[in-house]
Each structure stands twice: as structure tokens, then as C-alpha cells.
Amino acid sequence: MATAPLKRWVKPEIYPLFLAVGTAVGLCGFAMARNLAANPDVRINKEDRAAGVLENYDEGKRYHDHAVRRYVSDAKPEIMPGINKYFSSSK
Template sequence: MAAMAFVSGLCAFQLTRNVLMNPDVRINKAHRTMAVLENAEEGEKYSQHSFRKFLSHRRPEVMPALNRLFSDTNNN
């Protein structure tokens, strides 16, 4: 039950985020009439959010401490 509630919450969060923040979703009628939106800045802001900027400066490791433990050559 808890797993289904968690997954349902994630789905609701993602759908809400896309409807409210995605630059490709056109809710108001003025934006729907245009074939191509000139919103490069808005798209850049949407795709390069703060969490992605935070992760871009990190090494792609799942367990950094464990990786250092096994890869450190000075640890005899």
C-alpha cells in the first residue's frame, strides 16, 4: 500500500511539474495559436534546474566512500 502511494505521489508530482513549468505545455489560448514559441530562455531554465546544476559538479558515483576504499592504492 505504501509503495503504491509513493509511486502515485511521484506521478502526481511529475504531472503537476510538467503542466505548470514545462515550456512546451501550452495552457493559455494565446500560446496555443503560435506554431513555434520563442522561449529559449524559459526552456533553458526548465532543463537546467538547480538540482541538475548541483549534480553537474559531482562525480557520477553511487557510493563514493566505498569507491575510494577499494580504489585507494595507499590503503594497504
């Protein structure tokens, strides 16, 4: 009898909603964890907070230029490069 309420709420039409909400929660969790762990402006320890404003430009640059940004910095801003190349090349 316990499966009847579960069947009422979990239908195949709901799976895309679960996926979208799960993805959003995952991205928010990743952003929060990254900011708490690596952001030079976020200070969790009492000693770090007592230091005040730090002139740590190198740490800020390392945070801003992370691995994904370095990976895509050389790429052309195209969504579908194969299709763009096909339609823009002269025959």
C-alpha cells in the same frame, strides 16, 4: 463488526505495497504538476495556444537545467563514494 473487513485487507505484509504505490503516485503527480506549471511546450491558456510555436530557447534551457540538475552536475557519478575510495586507494 466494521473492523473485520478492514483486518482482512490491511495486513502488515501490504504496507510495502502501499509505500511503493504511494511513492509512484506521488512522483507521477509531481511530474504532471511540474510539466503543467513550468514546461515551455505546454500551453494551457487559449492566448498562449494561439501564439503557435515559440522560439523560447531561454525558457526551455531554464526548464531543462532545474535546481536538482544543477546540484548534481558537479558530483561524480558514484553510488557509494566512501566504499569506492576505500577499495581504490593504495595502502
